[in-house]
Amino acid sequence: MRGAEGRKKAVGSGAGSAAGAGRSGAGLDARLVVRRGAFRLDVELRVMPGEVVALLGPNGAGKTTALRALAGLEPLADGYLRLDGAALERTPPESRPVGVVFQDYLLFPHLTALDNVAFGPRCQGASKAEARALAAEWLGRMGLAEHAGAKPRRLSGGQAQRVALARALATSPRLLLLDEPLAALDARTRLDVRAQLRRHLADFEAVAVLVTHDPLDAMVLADRLVVIEDGHVVQEGTPGDIARHPRTDYIAHLVGLNLYKGVADRHTVRLDAGPAITTTEDLTGPVFVTFPPSAVTLYGERPTGVSARNLWRCAVAGMETHGDQIRADLSGELPLAADLTTVAAAELGLHTGAEVWAAVKATQTHAYPA
CATH class of the missing domain: 3.40.50.300 (P-loop containing nucleotide triphosphate hydrolases)
Structure with a gap:
């Protein structure tokens, strides 16, 4: 194998x-x-x-x-x-x-783990002894040999999942x-x-x-x-x-990125809805632009002397705990998500409705053809 x-x-x-x-x-x-x-x-x-x-x-x-x-x-x-x-x-x-492992496993409650796994081979014509020998082999592979005689109600969730997988695989x-x-x-x-x-x-x-x-x-x-x-x-x-x-x-939400679609003219992307974004990629035509929430820096007032080419005025639409940080959902010129520490959120006095400035460096964006 x-x-x-x-x-x-x-x-x-x-x-x-x-x-x-x-x-x-x-x-x-x-x-x-x-x-x-x-x-x-x-x-x-x-x-x-x-x-x-x-x-x-x-x-x-x-x-x-x-x-x-x-x-x-x-x-x-x-x-x-x-x-x-x-x-x-x-x-x-x-x-x-076809072998199927369902979300709730659907093990037969009246059968032992061994007989649950042997059920498929028996349906395929194997003798009881052959099916049980194959089932025992599969339970051994799953690290469940000592649970062969246990019924589903005596198995933990992880054990039941492995019995269900063994039952599916035992039919080849x-x-x-x-x-x-x-x-x-x-x-x-x-x-x-x-x-x-x-x-x-x-x-x-x-x-x-x-x-x-x-x-x-x-x-x-x-x-x-x-x-x-x-x-x-x-x-x-x-x-x-x-x-x-x-x-x-x-x-984009699944992988934790801010995502926008627009039309690129060299390093400037004009968004379909919203302002322009400056990127480091040199592209022309329809593109997607992404950047992670961690790339966003928030300011309580419009910053001076900031090198970021991308700067937007926003308002806090909501906040939630995200791991060991705070994720702020922002509305305004460019709707986006921003991650910051609890200390930074407190220092900015963030709350729903608070106005902030969001900055993202061009080097932290990523543009690619749509």
């Missing part, structure tokens, strides 16, 4: 590996069109074996609907679904080579679907289980698709991110590329 680094190198860039799935017939090649009332999902997914793709998006965007369509739990209104070259559109859920699926697999865990358990899940996904040689609302889960677990908004893909790429080049407000 391959380690995480080997798998990452084999996958390569998101665009190249996705195209390869369609050409070779290996992996997942799908266009999922689902209609539910006024909502319409239309998403294309191409994923190579050994690749982990995370579906990200706001609530109601359609990411869970996409996962259910892949599992056969949601009928397609149009499109196609091919896995390793085989069409699955008309294949019932129980006959698909060609497609592994994970629906918010860490959402039910507390913060401390989540850290440990996330690391374990990453190791297991690194060794998984088929296709894995993960749905999550947590950007850290996505960044740690996935090779490629597919961002869905209003039923459509708005951006996809490696975690690093998405973090550096967000293209929607949702993604």
Whole structure:
């Protein structure tokens, strides 16, 4: 089995590996069109074996609907679904080579951990002894050998998650679907289980698709991110590329950046709504401009002798604790978010409605083609 680094190198860039799935017939090649009332999902997914793709998006965007369509739990209104070259559109859920780990795990409460994991192989025709031997092997891999006889109510959240993953993997699926697999865990358990899940996904040689609302889960677990908004893909790429080049407000908020769109004329970007921003990049035409909240310096009065080319008059629309700092949401000439220490906020006398001046150095902005 391959380690995480080997798998990452084999996958390569998101665009190249996705195209390869369609050409070779290996992996997942799908266009999922689902209609539910006024909502319409239309998403294309191409994923190579050994690749982990995370579906990200706001609530109601359609990411869970996409996962259910892949599992056969949601009928397609149009499109196609091919896995390793085989069409699955008309294949019932129980006959698909698909393993699913649900958000609430859905372990059978009356069965032991061992028999929960053995359930899938038994359904595939394995004898009771064969299924139990395979289940014991998987529980051992998950570090749960001593809990084989425990029923779900006696397992911790982290243990239950690993039993659910073992149950999904014991059937040797060609497609592994994970629906918010860490959402039910507390913060401390989540850290440990996330690391374990990453190791297991690194060794998984088929296709894995993960749905999550947590950007850290996505960044740690996935090779490629597919961002869905209003039923459509708005951006996809490696975690690093998405973090550096967000293209929607949702993604910018997710990765903690201020994002604006405008037209560049060399080092000046005229925003679609708002003032101009000076950048260090020399560009022409439609662009995005970003800068982190930590790049913003606030002043109680208009500063003199400040080198920042970007200076705007704003008002505090709200404040909240953000880690060990205060995040101020500002309205005015340029709506933006600014991070500052509690001491700095106190010295400025910040409160909702307070007027401030916000400055950002051109060297702390980043512009790229839209």
